[in-house]
Amino acid sequence: MADLDPFDLKILTALQRDATQSMDDLAAAAGLSRNACWRRMRNLEARGVIRKRVALLDPARAGCPLQAFVMVRTNAHDADWMEKFGRAVRLLPEITGAHRMTGELDYVLRVRVADVPAYDAFYKKLIAMVPVSDISASFVMEDIKDTTELPL
Structure with missing residues (x-):
């Protein structure tokens, strides 16, 4: 700080x-x-400490109650693949967070959709846009803590 x-x-x-x-x-x-x-x-x-001010919506009332964490592995780590992946992430509004990781996973995506069929449609769009070697999702059953507040 x-x-x-x-x-x-x-x-x-x-x-x-x-x-x-x-x-x-x-x-x-x-x-x-x-x-x-x-x-x-x-x-x-x-100074960029405050990036922007936004409204936080209730996901269920906004029509996207299902949250999934999508784990992505790739065998391609070249600049071309990374550009394609970055473009896909920016184009797909269902992705609310995307993180490049250390360890066994390459990327973790936070995804919001209406239901499982909507997740399936998202999944098909993502893999059509960029090849991945492995992708799996875990669906959130309960939000125990979900905040945007940083610990100051």
Whole structure:
């Protein structure tokens, strides 16, 4: 947390919990004046600490209640394959997270879909776009903890 002082941390913590709160409420949470808080927030955005402010949707009410973690292995590690894979990841809206891994797996994808048939359709689109040597999915039965808040 280089270059983040206690006031910045209070601002960031409050914003992670509710980015829609008023500047007055945010300033009060940080223990700053409204103007000082606004300047700090703008500085945090300019430095890229705050990348963007978004709305977090309820997956079930938004039509994609089924979450899967998809494990991908490949025998191809060349630049061409990686470009194809990256393009596929960016083009498929069902993929909400993609991570290149160390260890036995090459990639882990976090996928949101409506149901198992929708997952099957996603699977077919993915393997048509990029060849993989092995792909398997684990479906989430229960979210015990699922947060976007970083531990500050």
